[in-house]
Amino acid sequence: MKLEINNAHIVDPANQLNKVTNLYVNNQTIAAVDKSPEDWHADEVIDAKGCYLFPGLVDIATRLREPGHEHKATIASETYAAISGGITSVACLPDTDPTIDTPAEVELIQQRAQSAGHCNVYVIGALTTNLEGNMLSEMAALKQAGVVGVSNVLHPMANNLVQRRAMEYASSQNLTLFYHPMDHDLAANGCVHEGMFATRAGLAGIPTAAETAAVGSCLAMIEQTGIRVHFCRLSTQRALQMLERAKFDGAPISADVCAHQLFLSDHDIIGFDSNYHVIPPLRSHTDIAGLRHRLSSDIIVSVCSDHQPHERDAKLAPFASTEAGISALETLLPLAMQLVKDEVISLVNMISLMTHMPADLLNIKAGTLTPGHNADLCLYNPNIEWRLTPENMHSRGKNTPFLNRTFKGKVTHTFVSGKLVYQSQYD
Amino acid sequence: MNIDVDKLLSSLTQQTRTLFSSLDVTQPLMVGIRTGGIWIAEHLHQTLSLTKPLGVLDISFYRDDFSRLGLNPEVKPSSIPLDITDEHIILVDDVLHTGRTIRAAMNELFDYGRPASVTLVVLIDRNGRELPIDAKVVGKKIDLDPQQHVKLSGPKPLKLEIITSNIDTNND
């Protein structure tokens, strides 16, 4: 099928493209950009005047809840939520039940993703068996099965020695280590940022040091071993500063931030609303400002969703007793575009952080509009005003503090491998 | 309508004195209901030279309109200085209207003990009774429209006013 998209404002940072022009798709791949291919006769033409055309977005941190947590969500439901938000490639995390520590789970997810036929799903495998932090998982087998990296997510490692050895083994298998910096002893059983809000609310706090201590000790091991590590979901300005300095000194590191950490602080938590319960916790205004300020620095390679859909009951209890996490796929692009509107970051840099840069991190062929690559596309109309409600959310999880917030700008069409997999009702 | 309070008070004093002889009571226990009833009772207590100390009842906790109107924050303590068991109580109030205040006052009194008798003395008895309550000694009986209320202000000077209002302010 020959598809032509005309008059779109195409933003493809990987190819330094930022102009209003046309895109040509032939069956599954991108045929050409700007100038039509020879002997071109379109079967279908979309006039995208006034709209943006981005490469399909790449989200490096999504919980798909299968296997084991199907009461919260499924691969089918969440991959649909992803494409409704213009996201065409997601990497899912290994904290499922059972955890993703053998090829069987990897294959299960890949099969289910394929049957659903929504977006591309990549898997990050468990660093240790059952994520218990003791024994190494069979990383060669996982690599063979196609994982794009390994992580122990937010589960503690037995000690730093095990952490070092796990890092070295992952590196020997050429697997990117996705490290979630959290000193579990310092964090204790905290559920909010340690600060004025925690004191006022009487909630146990997670100090900044819980993140920086873990960053510090990991940096020391990186210096010792030379191993490449990606630091996940930074929440503090201080941790970002430490990483920037280390990178300047040559450390092979990168980091990401999740979108809500750029908007919400602990002072936004009103009335013990459990929708604001996230780990790492919402930090202070200073942290938000610090993270926003350095968004374009070369240490940050992705702005992700950290999507964690929950069933209603998981959030229906006093704050500390609720499960942490936000259903975030559908607000990733809206929040990102808000950052552009607020002039925190340029459009090109923002799209970079959601397309080719995370794709490079995952080592996948995605996030660009290079001819010959799969036509994963996102058409975005910046003028449509809409409100996020539980009824119009596609994710099974309605747990987001952004409920009932109005956004201006919406994804109208999403294509995966040239096929229209999502079209919004606002068209 | 202009009502001469002083004239009524002397009438009350006389009638009450007669009441005592009919009851064959020499030393009754007089109890006034806050706020207007206390002013009347103080006057009577003095002019009749009663020896037993004057009792004071605040019926706020015994009202039947608590769920509708809520709690009055200006509740002052009731004070019954003697054991009321076997006493002849002279209950004094300024205006007898629906009878609910007296009902509340009697409920409260009986929480203190078991009197020998309770006799009601009021300055004004107006129409509009909602309960089977009657005063033995009445200064003046008057008839008013439903929107009209009679109010005693004081303590010095004591003055009676007829007020017309749309809101049901009085529930006595």
Place this chain on the structure above:
Amino acid sequence: MQHFLTTESLSKDQLTNILDTAESFINIDGRTVKKVPLLRGKTIVNLFFEASTRTRSTFELAAKRLSADILNMNINASATVKGESLLDTLRNLEAMDVDMFIVRHQDSGAAEFLSRHISPQISIINAGDGRHAHPTQAMLDMYTIRKEKGAFENLKIAIVGDLLHSRVARSQIHALRSLGAKEIRVVAPRTLLPARIDGLGVKVFHQIETGLKDVDVVIMLRLQKERMLGALLPSEHEYFYLFGLTQERLALAADDAIVMHPGPINRGVEISSEVADGNQSVILDQVSYGIAVRMAIMSMLAGNPS
């Protein structure tokens, strides 16, 4: 006011209103019949997820003196975790036509959570949620201060002890600020102070000698034995050595300073017996004022014209 959850949101007028209303319940004690019929026919449930004999029984007594029917429910926390959810417990009780819940729970924000899911005709009184608030205790402390020392604008108050874990202290601080207290001090070792407590509007002291100087009211907080286990303190002995309220230390405060304690007191740990039983201590008065204050709060909620 449908619920009484925290002192934090209350204005000076609202707080004063509660104190004034409590005044009228004080002398009920002296009567032959200690009851008034205000809440007759109302059903009140003491819903306690955390064990407490003291607070529960004062609420029970307050309810009975208002002629209400009271039901005591002690719910084992672990049973709830494994079995019925907090919300289900609430719903089941609601179905029994209850008018008011008095809730104590180990999670901060529990009372507020329940208030968001409860029918509009039912009131909730927070009898303590996690480390967040204990507003009825704070109100009886305010009543005690006003009764014994008069206007708040003239008073320097010191709160001494484990503020990190204290919901009472937080509620007291909010109330004292709204009532216009001249100065509020917190006195504790570093390990027992929550982060950025100065943000609540208090002056921080790490030494009891400087902290007590010239204060008019000394509020002592209880030290729980578990604090040694969390590496917060080495021993009760050392705590008493550094922060115990002795007669000598009390002498540093104003001559007519009063000593308060929410109870139960640990003699020889946070306070010496001498001071606890001394003539500046109003600890026992707090207990009797507590019943009147709780009667006042229950009446104000029950009589809410809705």
